[in-house]
Amino acid sequence: MLTxxxxxxxRGGQWLLERVSATIQPGQRVAIVGANGAGKSSLFKLILGQLQPEAGEVSLPGGCRLAHMAQEVEATDRSARDFVLDGDVELRRLEEALADAESRGDDHAQARIHGELDLHEAWSAPRRAETLLRGLGFVDADVERxxxxxxxxxxxxxxxxxxxxxxxxxxxLDEPTNHLDLDACLWLENWLSRYPGTLLFISHDRDFMDRVATHILHFDNRALVxxxxxxxxxETQRSERLAQQQAGYERQQARIAEIEDFIRRFKAKATKARQAQSRIKSLERMERIAPAHVDSPFQFSFPEADKISNPLLSIRQGEAGHDGRTILRGINVSLLPGSRIGLLGPNGAGKSTLISALYDSGTLTAxxxxxxxxxxxxxxxxxQLESLDLDASPFLHLQREAPKASEQSIRNFLGGFGFHGDDALERIRIFSGGEKARVALALIAWAKPNLLLLDEPTNHLDLEMRQALTEALQRFEGAVVVVSHDRHLLRNTVDDFLMVNDGAVTSYDGDLEDYERWLAERRTEDVRTPSPGADDSAAKSPEVGESADDRKARKRAEAALRQKMSPYRKRQETLEKRMGDVQIRLNELEETLADAGLYEPERKNDLKAALGAQSEARAELETVEMEWLEVSETLEEMAGEQS
Structure with a gap:
């Protein structure tokens, strides 16, 4: 597919790649990883023809249809639906050709173009566009906006x-999850897992890559591995390589010791067996993956606060909202030193509103x-990123907070956030979003807080900085409340969850896997959701005029439907996993068949076996896909009966 x-x-006088060769096979889903500035986005530009290499070539098969995600969009009066439909360039071309034929009264051309439109399934295009919009968190009212x-x-x-x-x-796709909430991330994972073409994507979300990627392409010292x-x-494979390098050995051991210490502390505090075991397993997994990050440029901590109170903060019978509108009611939260709370809830439920109410009393209405x-x-x-002084440097920002601090202490502190040498003195105006986010985190850590309120802190951060933030939060002795679509960060820094939904804040006893199932079930229900745009706190009130009895009846009906759909959902999940496994097997067979040595006369039997296995795998994939479609249609019919 791509060679x-x-x-x-x-770029800029620095070599990003030197005499590298790589082959991407059809159907592979390849995550591209590497340090910031390594050349990941430049590789995309090479493939798109927007850059020319100093040497070598990029080749695609003839007639290859290429799609990519733009990073910016101009303000336009086109509706959201029309904007999405514009992505189907061939559809728009046919529509223009039809309009031209109609204006000329060319009946023959009209008949031909109608046939092409039918082959292109133009009749279903608006519905497909709306399905994509809903999956990414938009509601029906947004389609015409x-x-x-x-x-x-x-x-x-x-x-x-x-x-x-x-x-x-x-x-x-270049960082497709950067501005998504957890709900939309899960939907996108499922969509991409069923994408029939070849996928190349850049991401800093390890859970997303674990769910989607079949291969990893790593930028490593101007080479591609x-x-x-x-x-x-x-991580496991790279860890094994790095563990053999003596230069990184001592730092690796120090990190493992820190993680083991955290695991012991966590085990001592855990009281809920189900949640404890889930998170302990995740933390134990970190011991195996940590060596993959021994060469990270980031290593920082949140310094211990000078003083601490117990409790730190509490809200009793609170109501919160803005612009004269109440979003959340009955808020009862008490934050003690060591509290580690993750906020869950669908987009628009009021998570940011709760964070704001915890930050200051201005959001509380009662x-x-x-x-x-x-x-x-x-x-x-x-x-917080927008409030930074763009004409000041990271060094000046910290110096303003502590005028008596020595220059060396500030430089040492900024070094942990990746600002070394002259980088610490650069104007923030020229910084990327990730660099600005690191400045904001450095300012927070410098102030020695005892309560951290974090609203999507990993947006714009690369993998190494996310890892450093995760480890810093593990060592933090104060309280943490976090909203994040980064499941790795949540699993490894949070002890308890609060659910923000339907205007209320309640304790959530499940784990992230339970929450994912809850979200999947919720998608089938006809639930009113707010219009997106600025803050996710703009939640709408429940249906006006619905009595308590009606609401109970509706909830019972919804519960009965969920129970009825449950076996089909489980079967759907099993089939999706099976499709993924078969596809991986197919990809491996295609790699085997791409080996020129396989076609030597003496390997005739190996070739025959590989072709036979490929045929069997394709047949199995087709069978599984047909059953998956049948199960999915049954679920859609059930959901339609409810609505």
Whole structure:
């Protein structure tokens, strides 16, 4: 599908790739990983023809249909649906040709174009576009809204939907989950797992890569190294290589000791067996993957606060909202030193509203908010990046907070966040989103908080910085409340979950896998959701005029439907996993068949066996896909009966 031959590339006087070769086979889903600035996005530009290499070539098969996700979108009055439909370039071409034929009164041309439109399934295109929009978190009312009315993050979602709408043989996605919530991430994982073409994607979300990727392409010292399997498999394989390198040995051992210490502390505190075992297994897994990050440029901690209160903060019988509108009621939260809470809930349920209410009393419309005498809050949200002084450097930002601090102490501190030498003195104006996020986190850590309120802290952060943040949060002795679509960070830093849904905040006893199942079931229900745009706190009230008895009856009916659908959902999940396994086997067989040596006369039997296995795998995949379609149609029919 894609071949790189003796490829060399430099940008800004620095070599990114030197004489590298790689082959991507049809049907593979390849995650591209590497340090910031290694050349991941430049590789995409090479494939798209937007850059030319210094040497070598990039080759695609003739007639290859290519789709990619744009990083920016201009404000336009086109509706969200039309914008997404624009991704199907061939559909738009046929529509224009039909309009031209109609204006000329050319009946023959009209008949021919109608036939082409029918082959293109043009009749279903609007429905397919709306399905993509709903999957990415938009609601029906947004379909006709102009693109210009959406905020930046939601426009990025529109770009993603447009890329998915375009029929393609090769799909390129650059950080597709950056502006998605957990619900949309899970939907996208399922969509991409069924994508029939070849996928290349850049991501810093390890769980997303584990679910989607069949191969990893790693930028490593101006070379490209291919690994078979998902991101966890890559970490294990790379760890084995790095563990043999003496230069990184001592730092690796120090990290493992830190993780083991955290596991012991966690085991001592765990009281809920189910949750404890799930998280302990995840933490034990970190011991195996940690060596893959021994060469990380980031290593920092949140310094211990000078003083601490117990409790740090509490809200009793609180109500929260904004613009005269109540979003959440009956808020009862008490944060003690060591509390580690993750907020779950669908987009628009009010997670950001709750974070804001914890940060200050301005969002509370009723109830009592009591803060400890020594409460010191570190608050991270996306608007924190916008409040940075763009003409100041990271060094100056910290110096303003502590004028008496020595220059060396500030430089040492910033070094843990990846700002070394002159980088610490650069104006923030020229920084990327990830670099600005690191500055904001450095400012928070410098202030020695005892309560961290983090609203999507991993947006724009690369894998190594996410790993460093995860380890820093593990060592943090204060309280943490976090909203994140990064499941790895949640699993490894959170002890308890709160569910924010239907205007209430309640304790959630399940784990992230339970929450994923809850989200899947919720998709089949006819639930009113808010219109996206700015803050996810703009939740709408329950249906006006619905009595308590009606609501109970509706809930009973929904529960009965979920129970009826449960075996079909389980079968659907089993079939999806089986399809993924068969596809991986097919990819491996295709790699085997791509080996020229297999076609030597003496290997005739090996070739025959490989072709036979390929035929069997294709037949099995077709059978499983047909059953999956039947089960999916049954679920859709059940959902339709309920609505």
């Amino acid at each position: 790189l031959t003796e490829l060399s590339l430099q 102009p693109v210009a009315s959406f905020s930046g993050g939601w426009r990025i979602r529109l770009n993603l939907a447009q890329a998915l709408m375009r029929p393609s043989d090769l799909l390129l 291919t690994y078979t399997g998902n991101y966890s498999a890559f 109830g009592e908010r009591t803060s400890g005498e020594h409460l010191a809050i570190g608050y991270f949200a996306q608007h």
